[in-house]
Amino acid sequence: xxxxxxxxxxxxxxxxxxxxxxxxxxxxxxxxxxxxxxxxxxxxxxxxxxxxxxxxxxxxxxxxxxxxxxxxxxxxxxxxxxxxxxxxxxxxxxxxxxxxxxxxxxxxxxxxxxxxxxxxxxxxxxxxxxxxxxxxxxxxxxxxxxxxxxxxxxxxxxxxxxxxxxxxxxxxxxxxxxxxxxxxxxxxxxxxxxxxxxxxxxxxxxxxxxxxxxxxxxxxxxxxxxxxxxxxxxxxxxxxxxxxxxxxxxxxxxxxxxxxxxxxxxxxxxxxxxxxxxxxxxxxxxxxxxxxxxxxxxxxxxxxxxxxxxxxxxxxxxxxxxxxxxxxxxxxxxxxxxxxxxxxxxxxxxxxxxxxxxxxxxxxxxxxxxxxxx
Amino acid sequence: xxxxxxxxxxxxxxxxxxxxxxxxxxxxxxxxxxxxxxxxxxxxxxxxxxxxxxxxxxxxxxxxxxxxxxxxxxxxxxxxxxxxxxxxxxxxxxxxxxxxxxxxxxxxxxxxxxxxxxxxxxxxxxxxxxxxxxxxxxxxxxxxxxxxxxxxxxxxxxxxxxxxxxxxxxxxxxxxxxxxxxxxxxxxxxxxxxxxxxxxxxxxxxxxxxxxxxxxx
Ligand SMILES: Nc1ncnc2c1ncn2[C@@H]1O[C@H](COP(=O)(O)OP(=O)(O)O)[C@@H](O)[C@H]1O
Ligand SMILES: [Mg+2]
Numbered sequence: 001x002x003x004x005x006x007x008x009x010x011x012x013x014x015x016x017x018x019x020x021x022x023x024x025x026x027x028x029x030x031x032x033x034x035x036x037x038x039x040x041x042x043x044x045x046x047x048x049x050x051x052x053x054x055x056x057x058x059x060x061x062x063x064x065x066x067x068x069x070x071x072x073x074x075x076x077x078x079x080x081x082x083x084x085x086x087x088x089x090x091x092x093x094x095x096x097x098x099x100x101x102x103x104x105x106x107x108x109x110x111x112x113x114x115x116x117x118x119x120x121x122x123x124x125x126x127x128x129x130x131x132x133x134x135x136x137x138x139x140x141x142x143x144x145x146x147x148x149x150x151x152x153x154x155x156x157x158x159x160x161x162x163x164x165x166x167x168x169x170x171x172x173x174x175x176x177x178x179x180x181x182x183x184x185x186x187x188x189x190x191x192x193x194x195x196x197x198x199x200x201x202x203x204x205x206x207x208x209x210x211x212x213x214x215x216x217x218x219x220x221x222x223x224x225x226x227x228x229x230x231x232x233x234x235x236x237x238x239x240x241x242x243x244x245x246x247x248x249x250x251x252x253x254x255x256x257x258x259x260x261x262x263x264x265x266x267x268x269x270x271x272x273x274x275x276x277x278x279x280x281x282x283x284x285x286x287x288x289x290x291x292x293x294x295x296x297x298x299x300x301x302x303x304x305x306x307x308x309x310x311x312x313x314x315x316x317x318x319x320x321x322x323x324x325x326x327x328x329x330x331x332x333x334x335x336x337x338x339x340x341x342x343x344x345x346x347x348x349x350x351x352x353x354x355x356x357x358x359x360x361x362x363x364x365x366x367x368x369x370x371x372x373x374x
Numbered sequence: 375x376x377x378x379x380x381x382x383x384x385x386x387x388x389x390x391x392x393x394x395x396x397x398x399x400x401x402x403x404x405x406x407x408x409x410x411x412x413x414x415x416x417x418x419x420x421x422x423x424x425x426x427x428x429x430x431x432x433x434x435x436x437x438x439x440x441x442x443x444x445x446x447x448x449x450x451x452x453x454x455x456x457x458x459x460x461x462x463x464x465x466x467x468x469x470x471x472x473x474x475x476x477x478x479x480x481x482x483x484x485x486x487x488x489x490x491x492x493x494x495x496x497x498x499x500x501x502x503x504x505x506x507x508x509x510x511x512x513x514x515x516x517x518x519x520x521x522x523x524x525x526x527x528x529x530x531x532x533x534x535x536x537x538x539x540x541x542x543x544x545x546x547x548x549x550x551x552x553x554x555x556x557x558x559x560x561x562x563x564x565x566x567x568x569x570x571x572x573x574x575x576x577x578x579x580x581x582x583x584x585x586x587x588x589x590x591x
Contacts, residue, residue, distance in 0.1 A: 072489050076489035082487070084478070086487075087484075103494060
């Protein structure tokens, strides 16, 4: 889809910002360029939409050398989102989003329809935001508009330069989660620049680590965590690499699935038999399979045999959605001081549990990786 | 005050002349200076020399400039217009250049990155966002034009300057006041109106870096 062949950029002052970079990006792939400030990420990205032309080497998109294309037409086929957002302050949200459709001379009705569709897609209410000016929006809202604008003519490629970098941590996480969902829907080929490793791990199919204009390693997140190419990569990944690994794995891929449960109306007598097999705590569900609480062995032993589970159980129980990462599971276990978490699916039904031994297993046994990766 | 009260039609008609001269000069100056300013943002190496020339023109005293223009343009309206246009170029060109060049670069970059052509960038982004600074220049030259047009009646341009000069030569304070008062009012009023316009336009220029908290309207 996008191919950089021995691309070098030397600026007029003689500084080589990008040095012999070769990178091939597949259709639908999410590639993250990461590295310390000044390593040439932005320059690399801007060469793809020809805001900067390379000094040497060439860039191909779908097999065509882009230096032979009209830069204006090229740019309209590439969505572009930057950290500073770059919304036009004298245009409303609607006008900003409709900009490229307008440049492409779409009929007005179609422009408006697209704007509403996009606002819904990025989680803004068309009713209240259409006629607002960018200065009336919060940072997060502006960035949503920026993303919507880049998606306006449904370009196959998106270039995103630290799009969430300037947001506060809470808004950033929220935008990242929403963006993952959005990408699953729109399936663009994305080149994404960041200097935040956690963000890279969250999104990337492949991560290209840059240092002083060169790609020092380009590989899947797992491979980079496990086999850093050199000390630079090792330092960049950081010492919390175990935690980072946890952030790569979904709860549903590490949970214990076939667990015993008890129902609200079960009698303590029956439950005691279950505890006799060695459990210390059992999840309580209702007839719909919804998690209601848990019951401890000591409590079951103290209660009278004729009591019902619902009278003895402990509520609430700590739960986590099955598509969250193990890192989130770990932090929830620590925060709630819980020995395990009940894992629930989109319908809030119990699908398994996650315990600290699940986490140990994942980070402790390297052979597991080949099973889960890629 | 006598003269003003006894000859309101003459004062009014001279005021209208005065407004016409100033307004025509301002419009012509903008029509010439803004395109020059735009060209200078594209051909930056010319900025020094063009602004230098405009700066020199600005420093020539009015009467000296008229004297230089009379051989070419004769007396009356024509040399007055030429003089006013020459005086105005510094403010208009300089403000056009700085209006366009001080636009937040990330806005220009995003607009270019979305696939705007040079002309689209100019008309959809640079001119609208540069306008408030140009407007500040227009304010300056408007007040200047109203003042210089007064002196221009000395070379037969007409306008309220006629009353002032007549008053000076006949020691008629009433006439001087009848000329000076409307000129002051004209200058103050047009400045007030243009300030309002400029403020309206300025809201777009408000800086847009992330980190600036959003303001609820
Ligand atoms: N127009 C330019 N002229 C000279 N040097 C530049 C120019 N643009 C960027 N650089 C330099 O190139 C290096 C890489 O810049 P950039 O790609 O923006 O880095 P980053 O990885 O932080 O995005 C930096 O050291 C920067 O100072
Ligand atoms: Mg950068």
